[in-house]
Amino acid sequence: MQRLLLILGGLLIAAAATWPWLSKLPLGRLPGDIHIVRDGFSFYFPITTCVLVSVVVSVVIWIFRR
Known part of the structure; x- marks a missing residue:
C-alpha cells in the first residue's frame, strides 16, 4: 500500500x-x-475523451501485468 501511494504521488507531481x-x-x-x-x-x-483515456489506461495496465 505504501508503495502504491508513493507511485501515485510521484505521478501526480510529474503531471x-x-x-x-x-x-x-x-x-x-x-x-x-x-x-x-x-x-x-x-x-x-x-465522452470520446473518456473512452480514449480508458483505452490507454487499460492498455498500460495490461502491459504492466504481463
Missing part, C-alpha cells in the same frame, strides 16, 4: 510539473465530445 505542455494536448476537445450551449446553460460531456 503537475508537465501541466503547461499537457494542457496543449487536444484532450477534451475531440470529435464526439458533447457540448451544448443554451441561454444561461452550458453542458459539456467529453
Whole structure:
C-alpha cells in the first residue's frame, strides 16, 4: 500500500510539473465530445475523451501485468 501511494504521488507531481505542455494536448476537445450551449446553460460531456483515456489506461495496465 505504501508503495502504491508513493507511485501515485510521484505521478501526480510529474503531471503537475508537465501541466503547461499537457494542457496543449487536444484532450477534451475531440470529435464526439458533447457540448451544448443554451441561454444561461452550458453542458459539456467529453465522452470520446473518456473512452480514449480508458483505452490507454487499460492498455498500460495490461502491459504492466504481463
